[in-house]
Amino acid sequence: MTATMREFRDRATIAIEDVRLQTALEAATGRFCTARAAALAKLPWVEAMRDQFKAMRAATLANLAQHLEQFERQATAVGAQVHWARGGAEACAIVTGIAQRRGVTLVTKSKSMATEEIHLNTALAQAGIQPVETDLGEWIIQLAGEAPSHIIAPAIHKTKEQVAALFAQELGQTELPADIPALTAVARQMLRAKFLAAGMGISGGNLAVAETGSVVLVTNEGNGRMVTSAPPVHVAVIGIEKIAPTWDDAALWLSLLARSATGQPMSIYTTVVTGPKRAGDPDGPEEVHVVLLDNGRSQLIGSKYEEILQCIRCGACLNICPVYREAGGHAYGSPYSGPIGAVLSPLLFGLEKYPALPHASSLCGACKEVCPARIDLPRMLLELRADLVAQGLASPVEQFLEQGAALTMRSSRVWQFVTAMGRWGQRPLLQNGRLTLPASLNPVGERQLPHLAAKSFRELWRQGEV
Numbered sequence: 001m002t003a004t005m006r007e008f009r010d011r012a013t014i015a016i017e018d019v020r021l022q023t024a025l026e027a028a029t030g031r032f033c034t035a036r037a038a039a040l041a042k043l044p045w046v047e048a049m050r051d052q053f054k055a056m057r058a059a060t061l062a063n064l065a066q067h068l069e070q071f072e073r074q075a076t077a078v079g080a081q082v083h084w085a086r087g088g089a090e091a092c093a094i095v096t097g098i099a100q101r102r103g104v105t106l107v108t109k110s111k112s113m114a115t116e117e118i119h120l121n122t123a124l125a126q127a128g129i130q131p132v133e134t135d136l137g138e139w140i141i142q143l144a145g146e147a148p149s150h151i152i153a154p155a156i157h158k159t160k161e162q163v164a165a166l167f168a169q170e171l172g173q174t175e176l177p178a179d180i181p182a183l184t185a186v187a188r189q190m191l192r193a194k195f196l197a198a199g200m201g202i203s204g205g206n207l208a209v210a211e212t213g214s215v216v217l218v219t220n221e222g223n224g225r226m227v228t229s230a231p232p233v234h235v236a237v238i239g240i241e242k243i244a245p246t247w248d249d250a251a252l253w254l255s256l257l258a259r260s261a262t263g264q265p266m267s268i269y270t271t272v273v274t275g276p277k278r279a280g281d282p283d284g285p286e287e288v289h290v291v292l293l294d295n296g297r298s299q300l301i302g303s304k305y306e307e308i309l310q311c312i313r314c315g316a317c318l319n320i321c322p323v324y325r326e327a328g329g330h331a332y333g334s335p336y337s338g339p340i341g342a343v344l345s346p347l348l349f350g351l352e353k354y355p356a357l358p359h360a361s362s363l364c365g366a367c368k369e370v371c372p373a374r375i376d377l378p379r380m381l382l383e384l385r386a387d388l389v390a391q392g393l394a395s396p397v398e399q400f401l402e403q404g405a406a407l408t409m410r411s412s413r414v415w416q417f418v419t420a421m422g423r424w425g426q427r428p429l430l431q432n433g434r435l436t437l438p439a440s441l442n443p444v445g446e447r448q449l450p451h452l453a454a455k456s457f458r459e460l461w462r463q464g465e466v
Ligand code: SF4
Pocket: 260, 310, 311, 312, 313, 314, 315, 316, 317, 318, 340, 367, 370, 371, 372, 373, 374, 375
């Protein structure tokens, strides 16, 4: 998908006018924000932990190749097979190749943004392999034929009434109660048979630990454990940046991840996969494969965007973002939405495909405040806006306005002249004492702003009014 100015505005407008979507988004993001704040407030040393975490992530990225090679050595030593994928197509070919070699026709999957990023389900289906999502939210959107709208809660945009109607339709029933325990029981019953029949389980990985060659998954539903232990083959697809050098680093990572994501001290299940099952193990996969996915990440190392690779996909920046909370995830046209998606999508998939996303922010700074790694998302959004202009991807109107603003701010005389003209020119745009920018002038829709004051500070000063 893409997100041009028009596409983003059109999709956001549909979302804003959808009362049910707004209700679902407001309830869920509000709940996550409250839970996060309460969980972090219980840690008196949380700010020091965040500083330490950021330093650890930066130091890891500075020596990423070394940590990845250590991971490969350790994982291979315990019997896992490590694959390197430069791009999405290569990763898909590796995974489908493993499935075909084993004669697999059904795979179960736990939630994985990396596999969303590379469109693995499409590749599997094209190879005649049926992928079944087993995270409840992912299963819901798979049934609905939709993309995830939140990185940790993919079906955040759906109310329980919509899910009940979807399940009833899929099960061929006339009606199901909009009751969450009843709906999860339906999902459990449907998915249990798939877990047992699947020839391969595919997961992502919240992180990989270099010192033992382990992949760590955090889930709240237990489906991750079924996917990684019931089928005879397990494949984990994980971005190359998700590496923790040691278990001490992993412990710090995990202690911030769940608190920032859902407000839990720990997720219900933390699963560690270190190679296939050993002699005497009652269960576990016979083969474990880890696909280390680059897909544009390595080109960010050493660039002004390297910091984005510190992200641990907690979703806190989405929940707090005023644009995401109104527009919803689908407006971004990418698996990654919200502030992290607004930066990551253009960097991984091309600025020319996502020119609207650097503008899908009010630059209020709330995302940076809540980010466990204190990633400076607003700075990178501004860098991307500058790149849009530098690469000739900004609209002619925007380029004209940017150049005009730069010219104006270089001279106090020009500034005084332009602001005087602005006070006069803003009159047709004033509504109820607010400057109202029409949607045609603003990529994220109609916007109200403070208007220029009747007198400038210089005039007030000259006239002795301050
Ligand atoms: S940018 Fe920060 S807050 Fe947003 S998902 Fe990544 S780690 Fe979480």
